[in-house]
Amino acid sequence: MQPTQWLDPESCYGAVKSRDRRFDGVFYTAVRTTGIYCRPSCPARTPALANVSFHPSPAAAQAAGYRACKRCLPDATPGSPDWDVAATAAGRAMRLISDGVVDREGVDGLARRVGYTSRHLSRLLAGELGAGPLALARAKRAQTARVLLETTALTCADIAFAAGFSSVRQFNDTIREVYAASPTDLRGRRGSRPTTGSVTMRLSVRTPFAGRALLAFLAYHLVPGVEVAGDGWYARTLDLPHAPGTVRLDITDALDEGQTAFVTATFGLQDLRDTAAAVERARRLLDADCDPVAVSDHFAGDLVIGPLVRATPGLRLPGQVDGDETAVRTVIGQQVSVTGARTVTGRIVAEHGRCVETSIAGLTHLFPDAATLARVDPETLPMPRARGRALVGLCAALSAGDVALDRGPDRDDVRRALVALPGIGPWTADYVAMRALGHPDLFLPTDIGVRNALAGLGHDLPSAIAASESWRPWRSYALMHLWNTLMPPFPTDPQEV
Known part of the structure; x- marks a missing residue:
């Protein structure tokens, strides 16, 4: 993760001119003449370099006085893959902020979990992400609220508390400031109705996304009573901060490289305040913030992993909800x-x-x-x-x-x-x-599955294991590709799973 002052304007502008989707979520482009900020791949006309500035987070752009672009929805991009690659204190704090820790425990609770004083953590986040923990949490609440407004029929009062706002007034004021629109404007002509506890959202993931392979892994390891799966879907119970819940994920392949795909998630929540935590945990499970293009490019030409990456592009590292x-x-x-x-x-x-x-x-x-x-x-x-x-x-x-x-x-x-x-x-x-912990760079050379996979592929075991050093910093993905060769066919009948 690059501190704010390390965002090189020339490199960032090059990504904006080429509309490179790989940088969506890594930095954001603010345009002085329009007062909006966009993702690098925004389809709008590219502004002049003299009129733009670059920010490492939506919160940083909002703090500088910019509002989110209504065309490219920059705050809806997957998170930065650097949060797991570098795993700096700022990246770890962002994971906790997305889980709603600031809303539940305050800045002191966040700092305690990361292992810093609240003052030092605020300085660190301001330096690396351009905003302090409260601003970052506020931006996350606004983004959650916008998604709920656009994709559900929940009432505005329900959405306010589901997104983590302490009052409807705070919700209204924040939405107007961040999006230059009222909650009613964002919702459009669709009506609202009281919630029944079911919330359906779309979770963004970078492509290629080998959804079927991820689903097969989850189904193969599922625990009776806690998880179930069928053809194209996976569901499980969630032990959330305020009350139990469930999530069902409709998982398919999305193999067009460089796009943003969506996984439909249906949450059953007893307490809407758990919405942010449930969404973040589902995203962790999907490894939604991974940059699969960077992973595949790293293994291009590798004699062991290269052919496996080409056979299953976008393979994810299955995460966890707890x-x-x-x-x-x-x-x-x-x-x-x-x-x-x-x-x-x-x-x-x-x-x-x-x-x-x-x-x-x-x-x-x-x-x-x-x-x-x-x-x-x-x-x-x-x-x-x-x-x-x-x-x-x-x-x-x-x-x-x-x-x-x-x-x-x-x-x-x-x-x-x-x-x-x-x-x-x-x-x-x-x-x-x-x-x-989402560590992307671990390898298990003594694992029997790794050894069986390498032997089955016809590789010399000592040579292949020695070559694993060249797989850094993505050795966990190399491991998943090896294990993937051993996965049994996924059954099409849910009763078989």
Whole structure:
């Protein structure tokens, strides 16, 4: 992630002139003569270089007095891929802001999660993103509100609180200031009606997007009671800050390179204040902010990964909706097959998970939280005793806050804390960092799946593993491409999943 003063005007202007979609979400173009800001790929006539300035975030452009372009909707672009690549404190803070931490816990809560004082974090965010945490959170609320206004029939009062505003008046004032339009203007002629708890939104993703491969991975690893999947869709329960919820994602391939595609997400929410958190967690699951073109370009010409990238362009790194859940599932799956891990995890969910009522058949439980599992007698868990003790010890550390998997702390610090726990080895820590923390540059050379994939492709194992150093900083995607060669065909009957 580049600090504000490091945005080179010549390079940025070159991207704007070519309408390069790869830079959408990386920086924003503000036009002095019109008072608006746009994404680099905006189809409007390119302004003169003397009339533009460049900003690293919508909040920075808004703070400078610009409003969002109504044609290219710059605030609706996927987030910057640098948030996960560099994983600086600013990038980690942006993940938490998108999850609604500032709305729930304030700036002090955000700073505590990232590991800084609130004053230092504000300086850091202002330097790298051009705005402080409150302005960044405000921009995120405005963007969520606009999407809800344009895509749902929720009343304006419901949308105000769903987006995180503290009052309808604050919502109205912010929408007018950011978009130079009233909420009614943004909604158009469509009417509104009281919510029934169901919110349908479109989640933007960069293309190419190998949706079917992502769906196959999620379906292959699903846990009964918590997740279900069928041909073209995946759904699961969500343990959200205010109340339980569900999400159903309609996932298909979108292979036209350099475009912005959309995944339809239908959220079932008991409390509309959880909208922002639910959206961010669904985006994490989809790896929606990935730059697949940068990944594929890096592997062009590589003898091992290059052919796999060409065969499945836009393969994503499956994320998670809850870091603690990912860690627990990883420990359960140590040294057992995926099918065996699903069975064991399903039994633990049925015994210790919280029952919930949902409108989606098969979704019956929330995944048990760390505090609940920390109180379980390891001897009663359906797994070897040593692994049961490791699982309970991990959950005790998670519930006590000794290990945090919310993407706030530094990733290297989290890994060291995980490896220090009894029964948690490097493979487990790296897998958790890859899935729970979105680490794009991890490789598991001892993984049996990696070895089987390389052998199946006819590669010499030592040579291929040695070549993995050249796959930085995208080794996690190389790993996914290798695992993808081992995936069974996705069943078309939901009952088979």
